[in-house]
Amino acid sequence: MPSKHARRTGGGIAAPYLFLAPALVLFVVFLALPIAYTIYLSTRRVQRSGLGLGKGSVREVNAGLDNYAAALSDASLWTSWLRVLLYGLIVLVLMLGLALLFALMLDTARVRLARFSRTSIFLPFAVPGVAAGLMWGFLYLPGTTPLKGVDFLSASTVLYSMANVAIWGGTGFNMLVLYTALRAIPQELYEAARMDGASEVRIALQVKIPILMPAIILTTVFSIIATVQVFTEPTVLRPLTNTIPSDFSPLTKIYTDAFVRGDLYSAAATAIVVAGISLVLSFGFLRVVKRQAFGESS
Amino acid sequence: MKRIGLVPTTILVLGALYCLFPVSWVVVAATKTPGELFSTATFSFGSGLFSNLADLFAYRDGVFWLWMVNTLLYAGGGALLSTLVSAAAGFALAKYRFPGRNAIFNVLIGGILVPGVVLAMPQYLLFSKIGLADTYWSVLLPQILHPYSIYLARVYSQAAIPDSLLEAGRLDGASEWLLLRRVALPMMVPGLVTIFLFQFVAIWNNFLLPFIMLGDDGKFPLTVGLYTMLAAGANQPSLYNLIITGTLVALVPLIALFLTMQRYWRTDLSSGAVKS
Numbered sequence: 052m053p054s055k056h057a058r059r060t061g062g063g064i065a066a067p068y069l070f071l072a073p074a075l076v077l078f079v080v081f082l083a084l085p086i087a088y089t090i091y092l093s094t095r096r097v098q099r100s101g102l103g104l105g106k107g108s109v110r111e112v113n114a115g116l117d118n119y120a121a122a123l124s125d126a127s128l129w130t131s132w133l134r135v136l137l138y139g140l141i142v143l144v145l146m147l148g149l150a151l152l153f154a155l156m157l158d159t160a161r162v163r164l165a166r167f168s169r170t171s172i173f174l175p176f177a178v179p180g181v182a183a184g185l186m187w188g189f190l191y192l193p194g195t196t197p198l199k200g201v202d203f204l205s206a207s208t209v210l211y212s213m214a215n216v217a218i219w220g221g222t223g224f225n226m227l228v229l230y231t232a233l234r235a236i237p238q239e240l241y242e243a244a245r246m247d248g249a250s251e252v253r254i255a256l257q258v259k260i261p262i263l264m265p266a267i268i269l270t271t272v273f274s275i276i277a278t279v280q281v282f283t284e285p286t287v288l289r290p291l292t293n294t295i296p297s298d299f300s301p302l303t304k305i306y307t308d309a310f311v312r313g314d315l316y317s318a319a320a321t322a323i324v325v326a327g328i329s330l331v332l333s334f335g336f337l338r339v340v341k342r343q344a345f346g347e348s349s
Numbered sequence: 350m351k352r353i354g355l356v357p358t359t360i361l362v363l364g365a366l367y368c369l370f371p372v373s374w375v376v377v378a379a380t381k382t383p384g385e386l387f388s389t390a391t392f393s394f395g396s397g398l399f400s401n402l403a404d405l406f407a408y409r410d411g412v413f414w415l416w417m418v419n420t421l422l423y424a425g426g427g428a429l430l431s432t433l434v435s436a437a438a439g440f441a442l443a444k445y446r447f448p449g450r451n452a453i454f455n456v457l458i459g460g461i462l463v464p465g466v467v468l469a470m471p472q473y474l475l476f477s478k479i480g481l482a483d484t485y486w487s488v489l490l491p492q493i494l495h496p497y498s499i500y501l502a503r504v505y506s507q508a509a510i511p512d513s514l515l516e517a518g519r520l521d522g523a524s525e526w527l528l529l530r531r532v533a534l535p536m537m538v539p540g541l542v543t544i545f546l547f548q549f550v551a552i553w554n555n556f557l558l559p560f561i562m563l564g565d566d567g568k569f570p571l572t573v574g575l576y577t578m579l580a581a582g583a584n585q586p587s588l589y590n591l592i593i594t595g596t597l598v599a600l601v602p603l604i605a606l607f608l609t610m611q612r613y614w615r616t617d618l619s620s621g622a623v624k625s
Contacts, residue, residue, distance in 0.1 A: 066525035070441035071453060073434045077494035082460050085471035092471070149364065156361050161354030164362060170611070171365035174372065177607035178600060179554035181572040185579060185596045186371040189378070194586055197374070197391035223368065227614070280464045283556045287576060290583035302464070302557075309470050310561070318470060326467045333462055 092319035093118050118320035127298045128321060132328075134210065135300050139278035141214040142221070147270060149218070150225035151263075155255050157226075158233045169230070173223035180220060184287030187216045192291055204292035213284045221277070225270045232266035233259060272333050279329045282306070301325045372600065379597040383590050401594040408578075408591060413598070415567055416574035420553060420599075422485070423570050427492045428549040432541050434493055439502020440533045444510060454503070460496040469561045476562065487562040488570070492552050498544045505540030506533060542613045546606070553603060571599040 096114035122128060153172055157165055175183065189195045191203035191212050203212040236259070244254050260267075282302040289295045297311070298304035301321065309318035378386060381395030389395060405413055442454050472491050476482040510533055518528050534541070556572040563569055566577060575595050582588030607614070 064447070067441035067445035067447045067450070069526075070437040070529060074438035074457060074494060074499060075453070077434065077490075078457060078460065081472060081491045081494055082463065082468065085468050085475060086463065088471040088475060089467055092474075153361060153364050156357035159354075159357045162357040162361065163354060164358060164365075168361035168365040170608070172361075172368050173614070174604065174607065175368055177550060177603040178372070179556070179572050179603070181554075181556050181576055182596050182599055183371070185575060185592065186375050188579075189589065189593060190371060190374060194387055195378070195589065219368065219371070222364075276462065276464070282465075286556075286560075287579065290580045305470065306561070315470075315474070322464075322467045322470060326464050329464050330462055 089319045089322055092316055093323050096316050114316065118317050119324065121317055122320045122324050125321075128301065128304060128324075131298050131301050131304050135279065135281060138210055138214055138217075138281065138300075139275070141211065142217045142278050143271065143274055145214070146218045146221045147225060147267070147274060149222045150270070151229055151260075151267065153222070153226045154229035154233055155259060157230050158259070159251060169226075173227055175220045175222070176224045176227075178220065180216075180283035181287050183216050183220045184284050187212070187219070188288050188291050191288075204288070204294055206294045209288070209292060209294045213288060216284050216288075217278070217281070221274065225274070228270055229263060229266055232263055236262055275332050276329055279325070279332065372604075375593060375597050375600070379590075379594045381590065383587050386590060386593075387586070397590065398594075401590050402598075405591055405594045405598065409566075412566060412569075413574065413595060416569050416571045417598075419485075419568060420570040420572075421602075423488050423492070423559070424549045424553040427489050427552045428545050430489075430493045431495050431498055431548045432545045435495060435498035435502040435544055436506075436534060436537055436541055437529065438499045439504075440506045440510075440529060440537070442499070442503045443506040444512070444515060444533070457499055458496050460494070461500075465557050469558050472558075473561050482562060483564045483568065485568060488559045488568075491558060492548075492555065495548055495551070498548055501540065501544055501547075502537070505544075506537055509540065510536050539613070542610075546610055546613055549606075550603065571595075575599060 094114055094116070095111050096117065098110050098112045100110070153168075156162060157169055178186075190197065193199075193202070193204075196203065202208060240258060240262075241254055244258055249257070280302055281300045285295050285299040285303050286306075289297075289299075297307040302325065305318045305321050305325065308314050308321060374391070377392055377394055379401060380398040381389065382397030382400065385395035385397060438457070442450060468491070473482055473487070476484075476487045481487050514532060515528055518532055523531075553570075554572065555570075556576065559570050559573045560576070563573060566574065569577070575592065578588070578592050578595060582592055
């Protein structure tokens with residue numbers, strides 16, 4: 052319902068649209084248009100006539116769904132999906148597990164050095180992914196590693212070393228989100244359980260974690276979106292070892308297809324497939340957010 | 350009861366040490382000369398910090414300075430514009446009832462779900478078509494729209510700005526534009542600082558977009574610059590000191606900002622607004 056006064060001032064009806072205009076213009080130009088263009092590109096291909104040398108002998112033609120068929124039957128894309136699936140499982144379980152553990156520990160009575168620990172664990176949030184990759188990269192590199200004798204960058208270990216960079220970088224932020232949610236729980240809820248003689252561990256498992264569930268789901272969905280898109284870690288660690296192929300993750304494959312091999316059309320189709328999978332994985336997110344924040348206001 | 354305190358404290362301190370470990374290693378390693386980097390004990394300080402810094406800033410005619418200035422420009426300018434756009438949009442979505450409100454909100458927020466590369470690649474191609482690829486604009490403009498900031502700005506204006514105040518302003522004949530500038534924005538400042546900081550860090554840390562957009566290393570931000578240093582120097586151990594020192598220098602401003610602005614790093618904008 053428009054406000055009476057807003058209507059009377061005349062500008063009131065147009066005002067919200069004007070305030071939204073910059074965001075909407077940016078949305079159309081930098082989001083909607085690029086997506087539409089990617090979809091368009093994904094249905095095109097280059098056709099060469101003759102030797103493909105003369106002027107006009109290279110033409111862009113409609114390819115229908117051929118690029119999608121090629122992307123879906125590309126074995127190297129499936130290999131990179133499997134790699135990212137394993138990587139994602141390790142990162143999600145360890146990062147969110149540690150974040151939850153640290154948040155619960157911060158929330159216990161009689162914990163010492165809480166401020167120091169909380170700040171230190173959150174600190175990697177301020178470290179660029181490239182810098183994190185470089186620091187860990189040198190800690191892994193045989194010449195500069197403090198742990199001589201362990202090969203962190205071999206074909207069988209590099210995935211875990213990469214996961215460690217992401218866990219290091221992401222635990223703090225998720226810890227803070229969960230800790231903030233914990234702090235919002237009224238203390239009386241625990242008092243009753245304590246009166247009944249429940250241990251702190253039991254309270255954590257049976258009272259705190261169930262209440263935290265929405266926040267845990269939220270951080271999980273955000274983390275899924277981020278891990279599906281892993282790009283910085285493999286790109287930064289790659290110059291240090293020959294065990295990371297250029298199609299390590301779906302995103303590095305898209306980058307290589309588009310900018311190294313120059314095949315924009317199949318890169319576009321792969322990008323749409325990646326977007327589709329990431330959308331499917333995170334579909335529940337919007338519903339959770341809306342129920343959480345705006346359930347009562349709309 | 351003392352036993353209870355020991356377990357969480359130990360777990361948290363171990364977590365803190367894990368998180369501080371690479372940063373402290375970089376601090377120490379940046380003080381070592383190329384010889385010391387491979388010979389001395391991991392955590393013993395070396396004697397080469399100043400020569401490393403001098404080498405770093407002399408690298409390719411001082412291009413590292415340029416990368417720092419560029420990063421500041423991208424992150425500062427982008428975060429400021431992003432905060433203003435998000436504030437206006439969030440305020441409109443929270444405080445007005447108008448046709449299409451929910452649809453606009455859902456569409457804007459849906460942007461969170463779009464993977465970066467799906468956008469960065471066509472953005473680059475579209476920028477190329479109008480001759481703007483490899484310019485400052487190509488890195489600055491795509492990072493202004495930030496759906497999560499709009500979401501936060503909406504939550505924050507809902508909690509921080511009383512409807513009665515806006516109504517009173519309207520009765521006094523204030524235009525909606527004046528209400529936004531003089532009433533809403535000042536009341537939203539604490540939340541906007543948080544939005545600014547999150548966006549500043551996000552742009553400072555962004556690698557994919559400038560990596561795709563830029564070819565001229567004079568326009569690189571630090572992340573892309575450091576990566577090209579690594580790509581060029583991974584097989585030359587004599588360059589390691591430069592890269593390590595560069596990493597440290599790239600970290601210092603953000604860590605300083607992080608430690609001084611701690612009270613603004615909040616993830617609970619709505620409850621924070623009600624309390625303060």
